[in-house]
Amino acid sequence: MPSPSRTLFDKVWDAHVVTPEREDAPALIYVDLHLIHEVTSPQAFAELDARSLSVRRPDLTYATLDHSTPTTPRAAGARPVYASAAARHQVETMEANCRRHAIRLAGWDSADRGIVHVIGPELGLTQPGQTIVCGDSHTSTHGAFGALAFGIGTTEVGHVLATQCLLQRKPKTMRVHVDGELRVGVGAKDLIVAIIAELGAGGAAGHVIEYAGPAIEALSMEERMTVCNMSIEAGARAGMIAPDETTFRYLQGRAHAPKGAAFEAAKARWAQLRSDAGAVFDAEVRLDASRLAPMITWGDSPDMAAPVDSSPPAPSTARMTEALAYMGFKPGEALMGEKIDAVFIGSCTNARLSDLREAASVMAGRCVKPGVRMLVVPGSEAVKRAAEAEGLDAIFRTAGAEWREPGCSMCIAMNGDSGRPGELIVSTSNRNFAGRQGQGVRTVLASPATAAASAVAGAIADPRRILEASHAQ
């Protein structure tokens, strides 16, 4: 007899089972929203063609261009200049596939284009209780709305295009309960990096995480997205947060969200999407937000992280020794003050309006240290417009930063935006893997505030000194 108390995850899962799981076969799960982009979809469309299959639900599919796309500023109406012929061909393949299969595409001429995990929520496509998949591991971002959202491979992209379904074994559940209150200068990015450091890079493997507790409830939707976004860096299948008034307020009035009476009806349904009081999780982790400092990474895996005002630990494994050697950091030596070459503010982790505001609040009236390159890449056309409307672009430009067109940019560095070998880059993105931002490039993950403070100092810096001063005024 199954327990009558269910987790948030159980409720969403149960509502999407087409065929139940058996020992000899996974469950068949229905997908409510399939997001696609140019990098992980072309071979899936080719597979459909080879089998003479069509897209079952183009109306539940939404495409954007973000990974291979250039972010260099261009005049209105001008065609983008790609880093390579292959990148251009990939984008044109996406455009052609969308035309052929009648799939909505936020393309070059669209005011909605942007990073797939930024625009889904922005457009109200992402809604509580949905199953959402994309050929991209940061699909977990959408879990911030109480959706079950996860990354899939290209073969599975093909399965969803053709059948709107996926074969899945039911994952385990983990609750990460966060008490307390984040202090000034400590944000959602610091919180999730601290959680990853606690769990380890594979610590949540096989699990769907539910983030809960007062510190999570206090977060805005954009902050919740930052938290859920990096669930995969702890190996989790997905991350989720129960929808509440904050969620409903965010969704009301969004282009694809229900309207009027339908919105009220949806809200009543969405309000049921929370873990029951007696729900049992396979694993439980607790953290106190009020103890956290701004976090940065010192190694080449996101779990190799420490407070910005500390130093890397003494290595206890060969892997840690290699990571420190790659980064050029020494155990026991302060991370703060390490000279940097570049700063990247962007990515599906930290390129929303609140992230740009956070960075701008540090940059205002200050300059990027001469010799340091700083790229600010808004997450979407909408973020770019909103930021420009309130003058954030002017703050960045005046400080000496580059204000770019939306895209994944230096997070994945496959569009021509990359660092040079040996460079040390403070980045608001999600992965500090060796070579992630260019061969031989060393990446330090940080919050927008820490990245901005570092740009000003020309070295790894603690944003609290600047933020506490302005907070006191």
Add this chain to the structure above:
Amino acid sequence: MRNEPILTVTAPAFTLPDANVDTDQIIPARFLTTTERGALGGACFHDWRFHGDGSKKDHRLNDIPHGEVRILVAGHNFGCGSSREHAPWALKDFGFRAVVTTRAADIFRSNALKNGLVICEIDEASHAALMDRDGLEMTIDVAAGQIIAGNITARFVLDRFARTCLIEGVDPMGYILAQGEAIARFEADRAA
């Protein structure tokens, strides 16, 4: 449609003990602009094998003769990070036929098994023993869930469905398409 059944894999071991080897190491993102499958062997572990100027690094991966197959004995949480299916494609194109580890990352495991790259997750003691057998032949019996290497026998449990797909060559797309009626019923029930 049926895939080529995979019953056993026999090849020399190639050991990579590092934990948390991410898919960016397996294939750097700049090689992902392809719209094709195949021909990714050259990009496999590219930045471990080559300098920025294209010259070869001194890495054991460069000692594997072109065209030879290997079984990769890898560290814990192998294939973490990005969901790129290009990672198992590159490993297969390079010549790897199976990955033996204590745990493969979830998305990577799923992608690999769909491409006939056998994933064997084994206990730590057997894994440590196999790590000492670089270059020595081993045999994976997919149906039996068993690895035999010298006097070492290690057991692994594959998901039942993934195992059926491998040993009988079942095509998962065809399997899902065959459930078209259930899918239509689910859609109709929700619309009601």
